[in-house]
Amino acid sequence: MGRFYITTPIYYVNDAPHVGHAYSTVNADAMARWHRLVGDDVKFLTGTDEHGQKVADAAEKNGLTPQEWTDRTSARFREAWDALGISYDDFIRTTEPRHYESVQKFLTAIYENGYIYKDVYKGLYCVSCEDYYTVEASIDGNCPIHGRPLTEMEEENWFFRLSAFEDKLLEYYDRHPGFVTPETKRNEAYSFIKGGLRDISITRSSISWGVPVPWDEKHVFYVWYDALINYMTAIGYGRADNEVEDWWPFSHHLIGKEIIRFHCVWWPAMCMAAGLEPPSHVQVHGWLLVGGQKLSKTMAQEGGVKLTDIAPVVLTNEFGVDPIRYYLLREAVLGNDGEFSHEGITARYNTDLANNLGNLVARVATVVGSKCSGLGPTPRADSSLRVEAETAIRDTAAAWDRFAPQSALEATWGLIGATNSYLERLAPWKMEPGPEVDAVMGDALEAIRLVTILATPAMPGVCDEIWHRIGLSGSPIDHSFQQIAIWGLYPGGSVEKGDPLFPRIKSES
RNA sequence: GGCGGCGUAGCUCAGGUGGUCAGAGCACACGGCUCAUAAUCGUGUUGUCGCGGGUUCGAGUCCCGCCGCCGCUACCA
Numbered sequence: 001m002g003r004f005y006i007t008t009p010i011y012y013v014n015d016a017p018h019v020g021h022a023y024s025t026v027n028a029d030a031m032a033r034w035h036r037l038v039g040d041d042v043k044f045l046t047g048t049d050e051h052g053q054k055v056a057d058a059a060e061k062n063g064l065t066p067q068e069w070t071d072r073t074s075a076r077f078r079e080a081w082d083a084l085g086i087s088y089d090d091f092i093r094t095t096e097p098r099h100y101e102s103v104q105k106f107l108t109a110i111y112e113n114g115y116i117y118k119d120v121y122k123g124l125y126c127v128s129c130e131d132y133y134t135v136e137a138s139i140d141g142n143c144p145i146h147g148r149p150l151t152e153m154e155e156e157n158w159f160f161r162l163s164a165f166e167d168k169l170l171e172y173y174d175r176h177p178g179f180v181t182p183e184t185k186r187n188e189a190y191s192f193i194k195g196g197l198r199d200i201s202i203t204r205s206s207i208s209w210g211v212p213v214p215w216d217e218k219h220v221f222y223v224w225y226d227a228l229i230n231y232m233t234a235i236g237y238g239r240a241d242n243e244v245e246d247w248w249p250f251s252h253h254l255i256g257k258e259i260i261r262f263h264c265v266w267w268p269a270m271c272m273a274a275g276l277e278p279p280s281h282v283q284v285h286g287w288l289l290v291g292g293q294k295l296s297k298t299m300a301q302e303g304g305v306k307l308t309d310i311a312p313v314v315l316t317n318e319f320g321v322d323p324i325r326y327y328l329l330r331e332a333v334l335g336n337d338g339e340f341s342h343e344g345i346t347a348r349y350n351t352d353l354a355n356n357l358g359n360l361v362a363r364v365a366t367v368v369g370s371k372c373s374g375l376g377p378t379p380r381a382d383s384s385l386r387v388e389a390e391t392a393i394r395d396t397a398a399a400w401d402r403f404a405p406q407s408a409l410e411a412t413w414g415l416i417g418a419t420n421s422y423l424e425r426l427a428p429w430k431m432e433p434g435p436e437v438d439a440v441m442g443d444a445l446e447a448i449r450l451v452t453i454l455a456t457p458a459m460p461g462v463c464d465e466i467w468h469r470i471g472l473s474g475s476p477i478d479h480s481f482q483q484i485a486i487w488g489l490y491p492g493g494s495v496e497k498g499d500p501l502f503p504r505i506k507s508e509s
Numbered sequence: 510g511g512c513g514g515c516g517u518a519g520c521u522c523a524g525g526u527g528g529u530c531a532g533a534g535c536a537c538a539c540g541g542c543u544c545a546u547a548a549u550c551g552u553g554u555u556g557u558c559g560c561g562g563g564u565u566c567g568a569g570u571c572c573c574g575c576c577g578c579c580g581c582u583a584c585c586a
Contacts, residue, residue, distance in 0.1 A: 012586035049586055123584090162583095184514070188581060191512065200584050223586065261583070331521085337579095339521070347521095347535070355548055363545030370544080410534085420549055429544035500546045 003250040004035040008046040009259060010092060010230050013073035014054050017080035019328075019340065020256070022312040023288055026328045027405060028254045029086045033457035034400040034408075039480040043247055045234045046081065047092030048074040052223035056209040066209050070095055080312045085321050085460060092230050094211075098239065103221065103229045104214045105238025106274055107202075111215060115161040115273040118216075121201045122154050157201040158219060165269035166197045172268060172278055180264050181403065182335035185257060185284040189264035197265070228267045231279070244276075251279040252403075257286055283403050286337035288328075315345075322459035323349050323502065329405040329458050346505050356416045357451070358502040360423075361466055364444045365497040367429050367437075376471050376495045377438035379446035379488055386443075386487045388418035389450050393485050396454045405458065412454040419447040445470050446490040452476050453485050462501060469496045 008028045011021050025046055032044035050070040059069030074093055081088065092099065110116055173179055173190050180186035203219035204210065210220030229237075231251065236242040255263050268278030315324045327345045330352070332338020368376055379385075395411035428440040448466060453476045456463040464475045471493020476484070 009586080014586080052586070054586085121584090184580095187513070192581070192583085195512080195582075198583065202584085222584075224584075227586070257580085259586075260581085262586090265583090333522085336522095344521085350546095351535070354546060359545055359548045361545095363549080365545090367544050421551090423544080424542070424550040427542075427544085429542095502546075504546055504548080 002035075002040045003042075003247060004032070004040040005043045005235070005247040005251045006032050006035070006045070007231055007234075007251065007253050009253075009255050010047040010049040010094065010227060011077055012049045012052075012055075013070050013077075014058055017077050017312055019288060019310040019312060019315070021077070022080065022084060022315075022324075023328050024254055024256060024285065025081060025086055026084060026325050027285060027334060029084075029088070030325070030329055030405050030457040031252070031254070031400070031403065032087060032089075033460065033477070037453075037457060037477055037481045038397075039482065041246075042089070043235070044087060044089045045092060045231070046077075046086070046088045047090070047230060047234075048077055048094070049223065049227045049230075050074065050093055050095045051210045051220075051226060053207050053209065056207065067095060083313050083316050083321065084325065087460075090234050092234050094227060094230060096233075098236075099226070099230060099233045100211050101239055102233035102237045103211045103226045106229050106232055106270075107221065107225075108214055109238075109275060110160070110270065110273040113273055113275060115164060116158055116202070117161065118156065119159050119199075119201075120154050121157040121159075122152065155201075155205065157205070158203040158213060158216065159199045160202045160225070160266075160270070160273070161199055162197045162266065162269055163199050165272055166193060168272055169193050169197075169265065169269060172272075176280070178281060179268075179278075180260075180282045180284065182284065185260060185264075185335065189260055192261065193265055197269075200266070224262055224266070225270075228262060228270065231267075249277040249280045252281045252283060253279055254283045254285065257284050260284060283334070285334050286332065288332065288338050288340035310340075319345055319349060320502075322462040323353055326353065326409070326458055330409045331406070333406050334403055349502060350504055352413060354500070354502040354504045356413060356420065357455075358500055360416055360420055360444075361448060361469065361501060362497070363423065364441065364448060365469065365495050367423075368441050368445070368495040369497060371428060371431065371433045371437045372441055372495075373433075374495055376445045376490070376493050377442035378492045379442040379490050380439050381488050383439075383443040383446075383487075385418060385422050385447055388422075389415055389447055389487050391415075392418075392454065393450065397481070397485070400457065409455070409458060412451060415447055415451055415454070419444055419451075422447075442490065442492070445492075445495070446487065449490045450485060450487070453481065465498075465501065469498050471495055 006028050008024045011017070015021070028044065028046065032042050035042045048070070050066075055070060056066050059066040062069060064072070070093070078091060081091075107116070170190070170193055173186070173193070180189055202222050202225040203213050203216075204222055205219045208220060210223065211226045213219040213221060231253065232244070232248075235244050235247040237244050253263055253267075263282050271278045312324070319327075323345070327348050330348060331340070331344060368374060392411050392415035395414070396408045399405070399408035399411055423440070423444060426440045428437045431437045431440075448470055449472065452463040452466045456476045460477070467474075467476055470490070472491075
């Protein structure tokens with residue numbers, strides 16, 4: 001039994017939850033469910049990032065205090081995750097007292113270790129943005145957003161000695177080949193480090209909506225710097241309820257590719273500076289893109305639109321929770337960009353879910369009803385399906401273990417296909433009731449039982465439902481994978497037909 | 510500009526270290542079946558593997574050039 005601490009990024013509350021967030025979160029959820037299934041001690045963390053000037057501004061615009069504003073916006077994420085069946089163990093908000101406490105302890109440790117110093121930050125400042133730009137980012141010295149002249153500004157700030165960790169980080173990467181996956185993203189981070197690291201300013205004195213610097217109350221920590229520490233807050237760093245040793249460094253950060261630098265450069269360096277091991281693994285995923293004018297006319301302008309306008313709730317209302325989860329996990333390879341489209345969801349739904357899985361369950365239930373009096377028989381130990389099942393079990397498990405949900409589901413669906421084929425070959429519906437039919441249907445039911453176990457990290461709701469329909473009590477997750485993902489354990493039971501699990505979606509064109 | 514990646518069947522994509530590597534799924538065609546959600550099963554078609562050279566007995570697979578697309582290039586969550 002191992003330990004598995006998995007995190008999503010904490011989402012910035014000024015965004016409304018969209019499919020991009022859901023993509024990260026559903027993948028993390030499936031991984032968490034998989035590891036619970038195999039008996040690991042799991043902690044699954046998600047949450048919201050609530051500091052920074054933009055939040056303060058948004059609050060003011062809405063006539064609320066920052067805290068009131070974030071109370072409201074953070075709740076939207078919880079609602080979205082509840083709707084998607086996200087089984088998080090902890091939902092962190094960076095405005096919580098526990099976070100302030102941990103951040104201050106963590107940064108004090110870095111400070112006392114000599115990696116934080118005071119200096120003057122000089123930069124080109126845009127008054128409208130209230131933000132700094134580099135020379136390269138500016139357009140002829142003007143703000144790229146407002147087009148107004150940038151002014152040279154100086155601000156006294158606390159700096160993190162990131163430059164001190166160049167060699168240590170490279171060494172860590174060299175010694176931990178799997179630190180960042182997939183490898184292309186690892187290389188990106190690696191070459192960034194190799195290109196030389198500059199110290200970063202980590203505090204602001206111009207704003208107040210943040211965690212105060214304990215040794216200099218005029219400053220608050222810059223949002224990203226406090227945000228990353230949420231991974232420590234959730235395991236009680238520096239507090240009475242400290243369980244860092246239980247969960248660190250058995251950590252897996254699932255992140256989108258846009259925040260690689262923070263998680264693959266800053267964060268491990270911060271951990272080192274605080275005297276901790278860096279996280280053990282950062283899994284980077286790509287983006288889902290909308291290539292054509294599939295989802296809405298307003299998105300048709302340009303190809304490759306990011307999915308910022310698509311609310312998870314809209315999708316779950318239309319297709320159901322499990323189908324959306326399935327689609328998000330199955331369609332794209334984790335780490336690559338993928339296509340997201342209404343047609344894509346419909347195609348997956350109809351072929352994989354309705355035609356393959358749903359129909360298999362339905363046809364088996366019908367034949368058991370007519371040929372076995374509705375009583376599911378037990379499987380044969382020497383069934384030819386057994387080989388297919390064992391292959392699926394092995395491949396599915398291996399894929400989940402290496403953060404490859406797409407591959408895991410593909411392997412599981414191999415067993416569904418094999419079972420449909422098996423039924424076709426033996427045609428039990430042509431047989432007279434008796435031992436022969438019983439044997440075939442017992443095998444099919446056993447395959448279905450195994451499928452519900454293998455697919456439960458992706459579609460917990462539907463898997464529970466199938467589990468019940470084949471006469472089993474409880475849920476696939478009631479026992480450890482190692483004990484139940486074995487051919488031959490289906491004890492028989494009363495099989496219920498029920499309504500179609502996934503009614504086909506008729507094309508509307 | 511620098512570094513890196515991509516371009517393989519109509520579609521989405523697999524293809525460590527060169528020799529059944531020309532593949533999978535979807536779509537499509539034909540045939541079977543009729544238990545099942547007009548579902549399912551079997552068989553099959555489709556490709557100059559971006560373009561042009563080169564190395565090699567042999568190259569999607571290595572090298573050079575070109576075309577097209579994309580990512581990163583520091584304080585934006």
